[in-house]
Amino acid sequence: xxxxxxxxxAFLFHALMETAADSIxxxxxxCRLTRVNxxxxxxxxxxxxxDLVGKTDIDLFGEEFGHETRLDDLRIMxxxxxxxxxxxxxxxxxxxxxxxxxxxLPLHDEAGNVVxxxxxxxxxxxxxxxxxxxxxLATHDALTDLPNRFLMADxxxxxxxxATRSGTTFAVLFMDIDRFKDINDSHGHEFGDxxxxxxxxxxxxxxxQGDTVARIGGDEFxxxxxxxxxxxxxxxxxxxxxRAMARPFNLQKRSVKVAFSIGISFYPEDGGDTETLLRAxxxxxxxxxxxxxxxxxxTHRDPVEPG
Numbered sequence: 185x186x187x188x189x190x191x192x193x194a195f196l197f198h199a200l201m202e203t204a205a206d207s208i209x210x211x212x213x214x215c216r217l218t219r220v221n222x223x224x225x226x227x228x229x230x231x232x233x234x235d236l237v238g239k240t241d242i243d244l245f246g247e248e249f250g251h252e253t254r255l256d257d258l259r260i261m262x263x264x265x266x267x268x269x270x271x272x273x274x275x276x277x278x279x280x281x282x283x284x285x286x287x288x289l290p291l292h293d294e295a296g297n298v299v300x301x302x303x304x305x306x307x308x309x310x311x312x313x314x315x316x317x318x319x320x321l322a323t324h325d326a327l328t329d330l331p332n333r334f335l336m337a338d339x340x341x342x343x344x345x346x347a348t349r350s351g352t353t354f355a356v357l358f359m360d361i362d363r364f365k366d367i368n369d370s371h372g373h374e375f376g377d378x379x380x381x382x383x384x385x386x387x388x389x390x391x392x393q394g395d396t397v398a399r400i401g402g403d404e405f406x407x408x409x410x411x412x413x414x415x416x417x418x419x420x421x422x423x424x425x426x427r428a429m430a431r432p433f434n435l436q437k438r439s440v441k442v443a444f445s446i447g448i449s450f451y452p453e454d455g456g457d458t459e460t461l462l463r464a465x466x467x468x469x470x471x472x473x474x475x476x477x478x479x480x481x482x483t484h485r486d487p488v489e490p491g
Contacts, residue, residue: 207305210291215240215257218300227307249274257288261298264290271308283312325399327377328384336398336406340458343410347451354410354451355418357425358465361403362443362477375436382433383442390428391421406462415482418448422480445473446480454483 200221201208207224209217217236225233228244241257242250253272260267266289274282285308291300323335331339343354361367361383368376380403387397387405396408407425412418425444432439447469449455454464464483472481 205306207303209303209305210300211257211303212300213261213298215254224305245274257301260288260290260301264298266290283308325384328381328399330384330388330405331396331398333398333400336396336400336408337458339396340408340461343408344451344457353412353453354408355412355421356449356451356461356465357407357409357418357422357480358447358449358462358469359405359407359425359444360469360473362445362473364403364442367440367442371438371440375438378435379433379440379442382435383429386428387425390424406465412450415450418450418482419480422446422448426478426480443478444480445469445477447472448480448482450483 201219202222204221204223207227208221209224210219212218217239220233220236222233225231225236228236230236236244240250241253244250245253256267256270259265266287268287270286270288272284272286274284276282284305286303286305288301288303290298291302293299323332323338324330325332340356346352347354364376364379367379380399383405384397384399387407391397391407392410394410396406396410398406398408400406407421409418409421425446429442429444432441447465447467449461449464449468451461455461468481468483472479475481
């Protein structure tokens with residue numbers, strides 16, 4: 185049986201340009217488009233790909249993004265080296281961020297001279313959204329959506345470095361719900377989870393924007409007060425939290441009250457690293473709990489009952 189003739193290069197090129205799911209384009213040495221496929225034209229809201237010929241990225245995407253890509257294009261053509269798998273982001277007119285993965289290859293004439301480049305760009309918005317979601321899961325508590333221990337420690341490390349340079353101080357509040365087991369035993373763990381979510385929301389609403397509220401496990405929460413000028417600033421913050429928590433939680437037609445034992449440590453007085461500061465605040469919290477709970481205590485100071 186005779187072998188059928190293979191399609192010629194022009195046919196294959198046309199098929200590729202018309203059916204590819206990625207944007208494919210060619211540019212000359214002046215970074216002007218010389219050919220684009222239908223997918224790229226459609227993404228740019230252009231019905232005829234030929235209408236894009238002669239335009240530059242600055243024409244299509246504006247000065248900021250277009251200038252960056254022009255520098256990349258010139259570097260590729262001047263060095264005769266491709267760039268592979270570059271992740272780029274561009275804000276669209278509707279405010280959404282469009283994420284793309286781009287590979288660009290230098291184009292040569294028959295003599296081997298670089299005469300332009302070819303680019304292949306794929307949208308990776310779904311992949312980027314998945315990546316962001318996974319990153320969020322890795323750094324936030326699944327129940328309350330508060331920062332978890334990992335993210336809290338990272339922020340504390342950053343805060344320590346900043347406070348060391350500026351000679352400032354900050355406070356760490358280690359908080360444990362008093363007799364939370366009784367709530368779970370009396371109302372069930374699902375109701376207990378609702379209480380924890382309510383506690384997280386109330387804590388978040390009663391700290392400053394720059395402070396960090398984290399859940400580090402069970403019924404334990406940590407608040408990092410970013411800037412504390414005097415000891416009484418941390419005392420005032422603890423009092424505000426105790427007052428906020430004094431209001432009952434009304435959930436599923438049931439009402440429960442939640443009290444905290446709070447231990448407070450200070451940087452740099454009680455430690456120069458994250459773990460030392462947390463241990464100091466944890467120990468002080470247990471001193472407040474042994475004193476009867478529903479109060480706060482600072483390192484090396486007597487416990488203070490809510491006013």
